Amino acid sequence: MRQPHGQTPHRAEALRLVKVTKTYGTRADGGTGAGEGTAIRALDDITLSLPAGTFTAVMGPSGSGKSTLLHCAAGLDRPDHGLVMVDGEEMTDSAKPPRGEAALTRFRRTRIGFVFQQYNLLPTLTVAQNTILPLKLAGRRVDRDRVERTLTAVGLGDRLGHRPDQLSGGQRQRVAIARALVTEPSVIFADEPTGALDTRSARDVLGLLRDAVRIHGRTVVMVTHDPVAAAYADAVQFLADGRLAGHLGAPTADAVAERLAHLGDDVATGV
Structure with missing residues (x-):
């Protein structure tokens, strides 16, 4: 797919994390020493590189850090330490002054797309209006023909004027x-x-994400608990x-199910 005007071409490496660490909480209540330490290290020195045009699933037990990894990689949360690069450009780097929120938002709007479990659609907007909302927020030109082609490609070409409450869950995710x-x-x-x-519906949505990689050349990073x-x-x-x-x-x-069953062994042996 052709790059939009002013956007840099995709590089061979879509996402890089270097020594990313994220801790929630404090080590002692109010610094007084009272009570047990409450710090939780959600991410512990994560280094990861994902090539462009690939589909990667991230899995692990509850509390393993999956969603924290996604949020830090996507710029929705800032790691305490480490470097996050998207499309060859630094998004966050603990060794440098942080980007301002406005600059980080602009970066996300041009380089990153999001798909969440609860859809995050605005109920008062139509299918077409929800789809173009990121373009509007970024102040980018809206190509109505391309928007319609995109919605047709995900099976919603005849639903452009519908609102979310007129759609099934699978259609909302589309x-x-x-x-x-x-x-x-x-x-x-x-x-x-x-x-x-x-x-x-899950099978259809997963097929669309796979098509985003194979047909449109995107890179997809998906957190899931489901081996299928x-x-x-x-x-x-x-x-x-x-x-x-x-x-x-x-x-x-x-x-995948077999590997999940032995994750504790893998951590213990450094696999």
Whole structure:
């Protein structure tokens, strides 16, 4: 797909994290020494590189750091330490003064797309209006023909004037995917995008995410707990206790489930 005017071409490396650490809480109550330490290291020295044009699933048990990793990589949260690069450009670097919120927002709007479990559609806007909202917010020109083609590609060409409450859950998630695609981002982050869907709708949504990679050349990073969903990806990165705990290429649902069952062993042995 052609790059929008003024946007830099995609580089070979879509996403790089270097020694990313994120801690929540404090080590003692009010610094008085009273009570137990409450600091939780959600991410512990994560270094990861993802090539452009790939589909990666991120998996791990509850509390392993999956969503924190996605939020830090997507610029929705700032790591305490480390470097995050998107499309070859630094987004956050703990060694330098932080970007202002306005600059970070502009960066996200041009380089990053989002798909969330709860769709995040505005109920008063139509399908077409929800889809073009990121372009409007970024002050970019809206190509109505391309918007319509994008919605047609996700199976909503006849739903442009409908509002979210007139759509099924699967259709709402299709709108969210179209909204992520229409800005032509370098990376699309998807946080449990099929968690609220039935099996058939989930399969359709996962196929659309895979098409975003294979047809449109996007890079997709998806957090999921479902081995079947992970099998749609090119590779799986496993997390446990905030650390990388393994990698699986060309995943199958059975192989993913087997690896998940042994994550503790992988962390203990440094796999």
